[in-house]
Amino acid sequence: MNLIFLGPPGAGKGTQAKIICQEFGYTYLGTGDLLRSLVSRSDPLALKAKEFMEKGELVPDSLMVEIVSGQLKTLKNGFILDGFPRTLEQAQILEEMLKELGIQIDHVIYFHLDDAEAENRLSNRYQCKNCGNIYNSNLGQCPKCGGSLFRRKDDEPETIRKRLEVYHLQTAPLLEYYERRGKLKRIDAQGSVEEISGRIKSILRNGKN
Ligand code: AP5
Numbered sequence: 001m002n003l004i005f006l007g008p009p010g011a012g013k014g015t016q017a018k019i020i021c022q023e024f025g026y027t028y029l030g031t032g033d034l035l036r037s038l039v040s041r042s043d044p045l046a047l048k049a050k051e052f053m054e055k056g057e058l059v060p061d062s063l064m065v066e067i068v069s070g071q072l073k074t075l076k077n078g079f080i081l082d083g084f085p086r087t088l089e090q091a092q093i094l095e096e097m098l099k100e101l102g103i104q105i106d107h108v109i110y111f112h113l114d115d116a117e118a119e120n121r122l123s124n125r126y127q128c129k130n131c132g133n134i135y136n137s138n139l140g141q142c143p144k145c146g147g148s149l150f151r152r153k154d155d156e157p158e159t160i161r162k163r164l165e166v167y168h169l170q171t172a173p174l175l176e177y178y179e180r181r182g183k184l185k186r187i188d189a190q191g192s193v194e195e196i197s198g199r200i201k202s203i204l205r206n207g208k209n
Contacts, residue, residue: 007111
């Protein structure tokens with residue numbers, strides 16, 4: 001299956017994409033993680049993207065496509081795109097690229113979560129500098145490896161609000177785009193991590209949840 005995970009920041013897209021990829025052997029392409037890893041390696045394009053990310057804005061389409069096009073061109077059946085596309089222009093570019101590769105998207109899974117819960121989750125997200133594990137409170141040290149925990153710069157309250165505003169303006173129109181193509185599957189992103197994985201797996205099995 002080839003899937004796109006769509007939804008507001010904090011909806012749990014990354015958490016679920018990693019679980020489903022591990023269980024089904026899919027390839028994971030998360031543009032947020034990709035950008036952050038390129039920034040940490042001082043990739044010149046990613047450094048240009050950094051200022052937009054830190055402000056909670058989207059990286060401009062042309063720059064974004066330049067950064068991810070290499071990875072998109074190597075896609076083979078069995079993947080999850082997490083955080084791409086995020087604008088109508090990116091969706092159209094992706095559609096063209098996949099057509100050339102002879103690949104189809106099976107489902108676009110939309111994680112529905114209200115802004116208050118998204119804000120609450122993101123303001124309590126801490127990540128281990130060493131192993132990358134994510135926690136929902138500041139435990140100081142990573143229980144798994146002892147590494148120190150940090151909070152993403154874009155998880156400051158003001159930047160979270162900006163990201164949500166940007167999501168509603170620039171990304172939410174994709175819901176209609178994929179609905180018209182018969183690809184959109186909505187899930188309630190409220191509930192335990194296990195419950196939400198169950199809703200996604202039900203779509204993978206039956207085409208609906
Ligand atoms: P990105 O890293 O993709 O950020 P995002 O979409 O804002 O997504 P998040 O990672 O914040 O949320 P998520 O839905 O993955 O939730 P998670 O699973 O982590 O992008 C960062 C930036 O990069 C963008 O702002 C933009 O600047 C740039 N960018 C990236 N792609 C781009 C593109 N295509 N075009 C332009 N710019 C782009 O969960 C969140 C928290 O909730 C965690 O603490 C988690 O443990 C917890 N949680 C998860 N599930 C549950 C649950 N069921 N119950 C309670 N807590 C839960």
